[in-house]
Amino acid sequence: MDAGQIVESASTAQIFYEPKHPYNQALQKSIPALHEKGETLHTIPGSPPDLSKPISGCPFAPRCEFAEEKCVTSTIALKEISDGHFSACLRIQLKEIALSPAHLPEKALARKVNC
Numbered sequence: 001m002d003a004g005q006i007v008e009s010a011s012t013a014q015i016f017y018e019p020k021h022p023y024n025q026a027l028q029k030s031i032p033a034l035h036e037k038g039e040t041l042h043t044i045p046g047s048p049p050d051l052s053k054p055i056s057g058c059p060f061a062p063r064c065e066f067a068e069e070k071c072v073t074s075t076i077a078l079k080e081i082s083d084g085h086f087s088a089c090l091r092i093q094l095k096e097i098a099l100s101p102a103h104l105p106e107k108a109l110a111r112k113v114n115c
């Protein structure tokens, strides 16, 4: 969820190992590796949206590295993009970007467990 909106819905394994929303991917990059000391944590730039004001388009747009104008001007609904995997990312829905586990740091992939 981002700003009270469901942005991705799928099985646990899909959410962790086949992220289909840049916010989910950014959150996973921020998970610290407990066995590595001195590592600089990945942070998501900017601040969460002000929920006292209406949000136009994607709530993650101000902080998303893939954002384009249409992300702010479009109404974006959660859409099934593969079997049982739903994303509210417009650019994923349009197949303009693809997020793969390769985007995740090796430390995140190393933590893969049976989900």
Ligand code: SF4
Binding pocket: 021, 022, 023, 058, 059, 060, 061, 062, 064, 065, 066, 067, 068, 071, 076, 088, 089, 090, 091, 092
């Ligand atoms: S809709 Fe646009 S701004 Fe929102 S997550 Fe997707 S690419 Fe980023």
